[in-house]
Amino acid sequence: MKLAHKKPKKNSPVPAVYLHIPFCRHICPFCSFAVRRDRVELHEKYILGMFDEITRRAAWLEEKKQINRELKLSGPKLLESIYFGGGTPSSLKIPEIELLLSQVRNCFPCSDQLEISFEMNPEDVNPDYLSGLAEIGVNRLSLGGQSFQTSTLKKLGRFHSGLELRQALRAIADSAIDNWNLDLMFGIPEQSILMFRTDVEEALSYYPSHISLYGLEIHEKTPFGQNEQIRKWDSEHQQQFEEMYLWATERLEKAGLIQYEVSNFSIKTKEGRNNLLVWSGNEYLGFGVGAHSYLSQTRWGNKCSLNTYLKDLEHNSWPVDFEEHLQVNEQAAESLMLALRQPKGVNIEQWQKRFCLQWKKQQLDLVNELCAAGRAFWKGQYLCLTAKGMLLADRITVELMP
Numbered sequence: 001m002k003l004a005h006k007k008p009k010k011n012s013p014v015p016a017v018y019l020h021i022p023f024c025r026h027i028c029p030f031c032s033f034a035v036r037r038d039r040v041e042l043h044e045k046y047i048l049g050m051f052d053e054i055t056r057r058a059a060w061l062e063e064k065k066q067i068n069r070e071l072k073l074s075g076p077k078l079l080e081s082i083y084f085g086g087g088t089p090s091s092l093k094i095p096e097i098e099l100l101l102s103q104v105r106n107c108f109p110c111s112d113q114l115e116i117s118f119e120m121n122p123e124d125v126n127p128d129y130l131s132g133l134a135e136i137g138v139n140r141l142s143l144g145g146q147s148f149q150t151s152t153l154k155k156l157g158r159f160h161s162g163l164e165l166r167q168a169l170r171a172i173a174d175s176a177i178d179n180w181n182l183d184l185m186f187g188i189p190e191q192s193i194l195m196f197r198t199d200v201e202e203a204l205s206y207y208p209s210h211i212s213l214y215g216l217e218i219h220e221k222t223p224f225g226q227n228e229q230i231r232k233w234d235s236e237h238q239q240q241f242e243e244m245y246l247w248a249t250e251r252l253e254k255a256g257l258i259q260y261e262v263s264n265f266s267i268k269t270k271e272g273r274n275n276l277l278v279w280s281g282n283e284y285l286g287f288g289v290g291a292h293s294y295l296s297q298t299r300w301g302n303k304c305s306l307n308t309y310l311k312d313l314e315h316n317s318w319p320v321d322f323e324e325h326l327q328v329n330e331q332a333a334e335s336l337m338l339a340l341r342q343p344k345g346v347n348i349e350q351w352q353k354r355f356c357l358q359w360k361k362q363q364l365d366l367v368n369e370l371c372a373a374g375r376a377f378w379k380g381q382y383l384c385l386t387a388k389g390m391l392l393a394d395r396i397t398v399e400l401m402p
Helices: 040-067 094-107 127-135 150-156 162-173 193-204 228-236 238-254 273-279 306-314 328-340 348-355 361-372 393-400
Strands: 016-021 079-086 110-120 140-146 180-186 210-215 258-261 264-266 284-287 292-295 298-302 320-325 376-379 382-385
Touching: 016 094, 016 273, 040 094, 040 284, 040 306, 079 094, 079 273, 094 110, 094 127, 110 273, 127 162, 140 150, 140 162, 150 162, 180 193, 180 238, 193 210, 193 238, 210 238, 228 238, 238 258, 238 264, 258 273, 284 298, 328 348, 328 393, 361 376, 361 393
Parallel strands: 016 079, 016 284, 079 110, 110 140, 140 180, 180 210
Antiparallel strands: 210 264, 258 264, 284 292, 292 298, 298 320, 376 382
C-alpha cells in the first residue's frame, strides 16, 4: 500500500489524535468497545479507509478554517500525541502501522516531542516486532496484561497466559522502548484480594514507568452483562473491590508511581500524553470505527460497524453515528468530571464563575458529607477527591451539578 502524501500544513487543529484498530483474535466477554474478530484480508481495506478519513478530515478542517477565520479551536499548535487503541493494534503488521502514522504526520504537523503510544497484547510481543515499532517512531507501549494468574485470565476470556505475560514484559524491558504501561484489572469474578495484591507486586518487579488499574465494568450487552451469576458476584463484592483499589493506590505510591487520574499511575514525567491532554479538556480527533472526536464544543462518534464505516467513506459521506454540540451545562458537567478524576481537583470558585453557576444548599451539604466520609477534602479553593472518593467520581459529578 504505497500512497502519495500531501505536504504538511502550518499548524495542527488539535494536539491529540486517536487511531482505532478494531481487530481482535478473540472478543473478551466483558468488552463493550467497537471490535470484531480479526481477518487479515480486511486489514488493507480498513487501513485505506482510515487513510481516506484522515485525509478528508484534515482538508475539511482547513476549508472550515478558511471560511470561518474566527473558528474557535484551541489555537495554533503541533500534534503532541498519537494513540493507537483498540481492539488490538498489535494485530497489524509494521508497514500497515507505518502507513497510518505517515498520513497523520503529513496532515497534522507534529511536535519534536511527539508521543506515539501503541496498545499491545502479550501474545503479540516479540523482539522483532518491538524493534519495528521503535524504528517507525513508536515510543510508548501499553500492554493489556490484566493479571499474572492464568486462571483469572481464563475467567476474563483472555488469549494469553501468565507465562506469556512474563515473557512479553522481559522482551519489552530488553527493547529500545523504555516508556511503557501495564494494565491490571481488579473486581474479576473469583479474584481474591490476595490474588490482586500478588498481581500488583509482580507488576512492580518489572519496574514499569506506568500502571493503569481498571475495575471490571459489567456492560449490559456483553456476555458478562447477560450472565446472572457474574452480575450477582459484582453486586455482592463492591466493598472488596474498593479495598483492592485503596490498597493498590497506596502501594503504587510507595513504589514511586504517582496517581494523576483515577486509574492511572506513573513515574513523574512519564504520564501518558494522551491521558493528560484528554483529561485536561483539550480537543482531539479520532479515526476508525467507533472513534470519538471533540472539537469546538462539539463531540461526534463514528459508526461501530466496519462495513458501514467503509461504505460511508466509499460514498464520500462521513461515517458519523452521532454528533452533539455541548450546551453550557454539559460543558460545565464535563469540566467538573474531568477535574474531579484528577488528584489536583477543581477550583470551585473559578468553575462557577466560568459557567455562571452557583451552588445551593444541596450541593454544599453534599460536599460536607463527602468530606466527613473521607471521600473529599478542600485544598484552598480546590475541591479534591480522595482515592476513596475517586471510585464515585462520576456519581459525585452528577450530584454536584446545580
